[in-house]
Amino acid sequence: MAEGKAADAAAQKSLEDFDPQKKPKRNKFAFACAILASMTSILLGYDIGVMSGAVIYIKRDLKLSDVQIEILIGIINLYSLIGSCLAGRTSDWIGRRYTIVLAGAIFFTGAILMGFSPNYAFLMFARFIAGIGIGYALMIAPVYTAEVSPASSRGFLTSFPEVFINGGILLGYISNYGFSKLPLHLGWRLMLGIGAVPSVILAVGVLAMPESPRWLVMKGRLGDATKVLNKTSDSNHEAQLRLADIKAAAGIPEACNDDVVRVTKQSHGDGVWKQLILYPTPAVRHILIAALGIHFFQQASGIDAVVLYSPTIFAKAGIQSETDQLLATVAVGFAKTIFILVATFLLDRVGRRPLLLTSVGGMVFSLLTLAVSLTVIDHDHSHAKITWAVGLSIATVLSYVATFSVGAGPITWVYSSEIFPLRLRAQGAAMGVVVNRVTSGVISMTFLSLSKGITIGGAFFLFGGIATCGWIFFYTMLPETHGKTLEEMEGSFGQFEAKSNTNDNGEIQLAN
Helix, strand or coil, X not given: CHHHHHHHHHHXXXXXXXXXXXXXXXXXXXXXXXXXXXXXXXXXXXXXXXXXXXXXXXXXXXXXXXXXXXXXXXXXXXXXXXXXXXXXXXXXXXXXXXXXXXXXXXXXXHHHHHHCCCCHHHHHXXXXXXXXXXXXHHHHHHHHXXXXXXXXXXXXXXXXXXXXXXXXHHHHHHHHHHHCCCCHHHHHHHHHHCCHHHHHHHHHHHHHCCCCHHHHHHCCEHHHHHHHHHHHCCCHHHHHHHHHHHHHXXXXXXXXXXXXXXXXXXXXXXXXXXXXXXXXXXXXXXHHHHHHHHHHHHHHCCHHHHHHCHHHHHHHCCCCCHHHHHHHHHHHHHHHHHHHXXXXXXXXXXXXXXXXXXXXXXXXXXXXHHHHHHHHHHXXXXXXXXXXXXXXXXXXXXXXXXXXXXXXXXXXXXXXXXXXXXXXXXHHHHHHHHHHHHHHHHHHHHHHHHHHHHHHHHHHHHHHHHHHHHHHHHHHHCCCCCCCCHHHHHHHHHHHHHHHHHCCCCCCCCCC
C-alpha cells in the first residue's frame, strides 16, 4: 500500500516536472469559464449600442419628445438596480452559474417583448424586464470570473465582462446600420428584438461551466471545490493554497478535509450588511469607499453620454447625414473594442493602479478638448463648417472612448470584484453595480436636457471636471491589487491605509 502511494507520488512529481502542457491546460479551462460567464455582458453592451441608433427611428415612428427619449434610453439603468440588488442573494442561494442562466432568460424575455412593442408604454415595460436581466448579468459575471481565476491571470480574465460589453456595443452599432434601410416600423423593432440571440447562446454554453469554487466552499462542498480549483489553478500546489485561503475566509478549519462539511451561518452571508455598512472594520470601510467610488467616477465622467448619444454628438459636430452619423458611431464601437482588447493584456503586466491613472488622465484631456471644439462649432454663426473643429470633435470622441476602454472601463469591474473578502463579495459587488447603474441612469436620462441648458460643450466641460476629481480620488484611495490572492485583499487595504496615514509601514510596497 505504501509502495503504491510512493509510486503515485513519484508519478505525480514526474508529471509536474516533465509535462509542459499542464499549466496551459489549467489556464485554458479558466479562460473558457471566463469567456462563458462574461458573455452575459454582451446583453448590456448590445442594448447600449443598439439604442443609440434605434431611438432615431423610435422617435420618428412613435412621435416621441426628447424627454421621452431620454427616459426610454436611461430608465433601463434604474430598472437594472432590481436585478443587481437581487443578484447578490440569488447567487449565494442558487449559485453563481445558475444566476447567469437566470440573467440570460430574463433578458431574452425582455428583448422579445421590445421587438414586438406596439407603443411607448409597452416598450417601457419590455425595457423593465430586460433591465432586470442586465442587472443580474452586471453583478454576476465579474464575481464568477474573479472567483474562478488564478491570481496570476485574474486581471486578464476578469476584464472579459468589459470586453464583451464593448463587443455588444459594436454589434448594436452594426445592427443599427444594417437595419436602418428597412421600413420605419420594422427596422427599430428588429434592432431591439435580435438582442435575444446572445441570451440563447449563453443559456446553452453555461451548461459546460463549473460552479464557483468559493460558492462551493460556502456550501460546505469541499470535494467539488477541490476539483474545480485543480482545473483552474496553475498547479496542484496553488490549488491547495487557494483552497486553504477560501476555507479560512469561510470559517472552515484548515485541517478539515471532508468532501462535505457543515458551514456556519456567517459563511452563507448572514449579517453581511452589518459588516459592510453598520460596523465595518477600517479595511472594509476603505474597500467599500474604493469600490463605490470607482463605479461612480467611471460613469459620472460621461461615457454613457458619448456611447448612447454619439449620433447626436456627431450631428452637433457638423455631420448631417444619418447614414454618416451611424458609420461614425460604428467607428466609436471599433475604437472601444480594440482598446479594451489592448487593456486585457496590460492589466496583469502594468498593474491596475498605473493603468487606471493613465487612462483617466487621457479621458480628462479628451473631454476638455472635445468641449472646446464643440463650443467653437456651437458659437460659429457663419453657418460654414469649421473643418478643423469638426475633425477634432470626431478625433477626441474616438480618443475618449479609447482611453476609457484601456483602463477605467475594465479596471472598474476587475477591481470591484476582487477587493471584497469572500463573506462580503456578492453583496459588495452588487452595491457597486447599484452605484454604477444609478449614475449611468442619471447621465443618460439628463444629457439632452443638460446639453440644451448649458450647451453641449458645457456638458463636456462638466464631465471633464468630474473626471479630474476621479483621477485625484484614484490616486489617493486605490492601492495596487495586482498579483494578490482574493483572500489577501482585506489585509492589503489595511496596509495601504496604515501606510498612507503614517508613511512608516514598509511591509507592502504599492505601485504608483
